[in-house]
Amino acid sequence: MIDNTTRREFLAQLGALGGLVLVASVPGVVKAEDAAKYGADGMPHGWKDDPLAFVAIGTDGTVTILVHRSEMGQGVRTGMPLIVADELEADWSKVRVSQAPADEEKYGNQDTDGSRSTRHFFEPMRRCGAAARTMLEQAAAQTWGVPVGQVHAVNHEVIHQPSGRKLGYGALAQRAAKLPVPPRASVRLKSPEQFRYIGKGQTGLVDGWDIATGKAQYGIDARAEGMVFAVIARSPVLGGKVARLDSAEAEKMPGVLKVVQLQAAAQGATFQPLAGVAVIASDTWVAIKARNALQIQWDDGANKTYDSPAYRAELEQAARKPGKVLRSTGDFDGALAKASRKVEAEYYLPHIAHATMEPPAAMARIDKGRCEVWAPTQAPQVTRTDIAKYLGLPEANVTVHVTLLGGGFGRKSKPDFAIEAALLSREMGGKPVKVVWTREDDLHHDFYHTVSVEHLQAGLNEQGKVTAWLHRSAAPSIGSIFGPDPKHELPFEVGMGLVNLPFDIPNLRIENPEAAAHTRIGWFRSVSNIPHAFAVQSFVAELAAAAGRDHRDFLLELIGSPRLIDPTSQGDGWNHGESPKLYPVDTGRLRRVLETATREAKWGRKMPQGSGLGLAAHYSFVSYTATVVEVAVDSTGALTIPRVDIAFDCGPQVNPDRVRSQLEGAVVMGLSLALTGEITFRRGRAEQDNFHMYQVMRMDAAPREIHVHTLPSNDWSMPLGGVGEPGVPPVAPALANAIFAATGKRIRQLPVKDQLEPGGPELNAS
C-alpha cells in the first residue's frame, strides 16, 4: 500500500499528463515465489513484477515508470526504466521516470547495495514491461474485435497486421487498465535481437539535464513550508554521552529556536543516532554558529582508549597467531616445511570514510500522527521501519520519499540521519526540520570501512610454483553494529575475496583471528574485498618477484586452467547471495579479463626509468575485473598515473555507458583510497576534520587516460553480474604493484601518502 499523501502526489503527477490509467488498484496480483533462497528471492520482500505497481500510461500516451531502487550515480533511474520500456515497446521520448517511495510490500526489496539492483530486477522488470504490453495488445484486439494473435505492439502503438490499423498507447490506456494482469506464464518476453534499448547504450541519463542545470533534488535540497534547520553535536566517541551541557550562550543567539539532547546510542544498536545535542535554528548557518557556542562535556565511555597505532599493533599480534580456520585444503604446515623458498608479508589497510559529496542530510515533518521524510537513502524500507519504531507510529503512517543521493557508497544504507530529522521534527511539534551534517560531522561519525591486518605466508617449490598458502585476515566486523560484537568476520565478509580464493594451490589454509570493534564499522563500496584483494594481489606480485617470474604469467598459472568452481567447495556458503549453480566461480572468465587488460595495456613493454606497470585481478559481486596501472615516480617521490586499463566481465550489460562510467569512477575512487584515504583514531575520536586532512583525488592527480574494456556478451541467457562495486578492489594492488615495478619499493600499508618521498618510511626493496 502506498499511503494517501504519496498516492495524491502520484495521481497529481499523472493527472498533469492528461489522464490516468493502470495505476495500482489490485494489490498482490503477482507475488514472489515461495521457498525463496537466492538472488532477489533471498532478499527481504523479494521481487515484484506487477505492472500496476510500476507502470502508468496517460491518455496522452505518456508512460510513467516507477523506479524503486535509489539513484546514487550508478544509473539505476535510467537503467531500470529502460528495461521496462524495452519490453513495453515504449518510445523512450515519451517515458517519464518517477521515484517510488519506501514500500517493499509493493515494490519488492529496495536496499540499493551489493551491486544487485539490475541483476535482481532485470527479469522482473522485463516481465513487468511485457505484461503491460500484453494488456495494451489485448485492449487493441478488443477495440477492433480481432484475435489478439493478429496484433502486436511496436514503438508506442499497437498494429493490426491484416488491416494495417493502428492505435497509440494513449488511446488504449483506459481500456488496458481495466484488464486483468496476465498470468506470468503467459507473458511473452522479447528475444534479445528484438531489444530496442537494452544493451544498446544510446540512452542518455534521465536526470542529466536537471543535474547540469541545478534542478536535481537531493536529500539536502528538500524544502517545506515553515521548515527549520538543525545541526547536531554528536558524541565524538562511539558509546559516549553528554555529561554536562551549558547551552545558555547558544540559546541567546538570534535565530536559535531550540536546543535538544539526543539519547546515547549503545554499541551494537544498528542505525540508532548517536548521542548528541541538536541546535534548531532559522537557517543552517545560525545552527552551525550556535553549535560552536555549546559547552559540552562528554562522558566518552569504553571506547575512549581507541587509538589507531595501538590497535594496529593489536591486529598484528592477532594476525601472527593461529586464528579461526575458515578453509583448509591439503597440509599447509607440512608443505611449507618442505618448500624450497618461503615468503611472508603483512599488509595494513586503515579505516576509510565514505565522504559522499552530499553529506548525510534529511528533512522530516509530522502532522496528525503521520510522518513524512525526504531522505537520500539507500535503504528506503529500513528507514521507514526504523522511523516508525522511534516515533512509535504504525509503519503505514510513515512515508519515506527517496530523493537523489549525492553519493552513497554504502554510507546511506544507514538511516541514522533520517531518524534524527524525524526525532527533531517531533521535538518541534511536527514542524519540518532539515538536519544537515557538516563535513566534519560526516568524517567524525561515519560507519567506517573496517581496518585490517592481512598476514600471508607461502612456500614455493624449486620450479617456483606455489605449493603452500596461508592467509590470516584480522579486521573488526560489520556485525558489530547489529548486536554483540562477533569479533570475527561474517560469512558475507569472508566471502569477499578471502575464503573464495580462486587459485589452484594444493595446500592452503585461511584463518580469521579475533578483532574487536571500537567504532561503527559499515559497508564501503566493495567492502571486505578491499583489504582481501589488496593483500592477495600484492602478495602474488611478491611471490612472482621471488620466483623471478613475469607477474602476469605467474598469476595466470595460480588461477589455473579454466574451470567452474562451486563456491561452497571453498567454504563460501554466501556467494554474494547467489545460487552456486547459477553463479559458480569461472576461472576462465577471470583469466580472460586479465589477458584483456594486459594485452590492451601492452604488458611487458619496456618502461622508462622510474615508470612501471602493475596488475591485479579480482572476482567480486559475481563479476570479473582486472586492472593494469601505469605509474611514473620522479626523484622527489612524486607519483603520476598516466594511464589505467581496466577489463571487466559482468555478463550482458543493460546500459553499457553506465557500466563504463562505473568502472571509470571505480578506478578514480580506488586510486584515491590507496593514495590518501585514511581515518585514524586517537582517544576514541576520528582525527580527520575535512578534505584538507582526508584527501580525495582531484582532477590534476587523476589518470589522464582510463581505458575501460568490457568483455562483450550478447548471450542474454547468462546471469547478470554486479557493476557498481567490482571495479574497486583490484585498483589499489595494481597501483602498489606498479610502484614496485617503477621503484623497487613495496607498499605494504595503505595509504601510500608520503611513503615514496626520499626520507619517507623505509620500504622493502627486493
Next chain:
Amino acid sequence: MDLSINGQSVQVNASSDTPLLWVLRDHLGMTGTKFGCGMALCGACTVLVNGEAVRSCVTPVSSLAGKQITTIEGVGATQPGKALQEAWVAVNVPQCGYCQAGQIMSAAALLATKPHPSDPDIDAAMAGNICRCGTYPRIRAAIKRAAGQTEGAA
C-alpha cells in the same frame, strides 16, 4: 541587503557574516548550489562573482553588495554556460551529480578567460572541485567539447 543574482535584484534578510551559500539555499530556496565542506576545499558551492569562480561557502553576503552573482540556475543564460550544460548532457558526465553544478561553474569561469583551454589549464582550473564518483575524465571531455575541441576516447 540587496544582492544581484542571475541578473535579478534580490532582497535578503540574513546576518552579514552569513555565507552566500546558506543565503542561496536556506533563504532563497536556490538549492542548485551545493554544500560540501564549508571550507572552500571541495568546490561544490562554486558560483561566479563578477565572472570569477568563488566558493560561496566562505563568502559572506556582506562582501557582495554591488557585485554580479551567477549561480548554476542562471549560468545557462551565458554562452559558455549553455555550451557546458549541453556538453555535460551529451557526454553523460554525471554519476551522482551532486558536485556537477560546482564543476560547471568552475568550467564556466575557465572558458570565460580561456575559450580553448589546454589540459594543464583544465587541471589548474578544476583541481578545486572534488568529484567523489570520479567523473574527471568525462568532465575534461565535456569542457573540451563545450570549447569546440575534440577529445579522444576517455
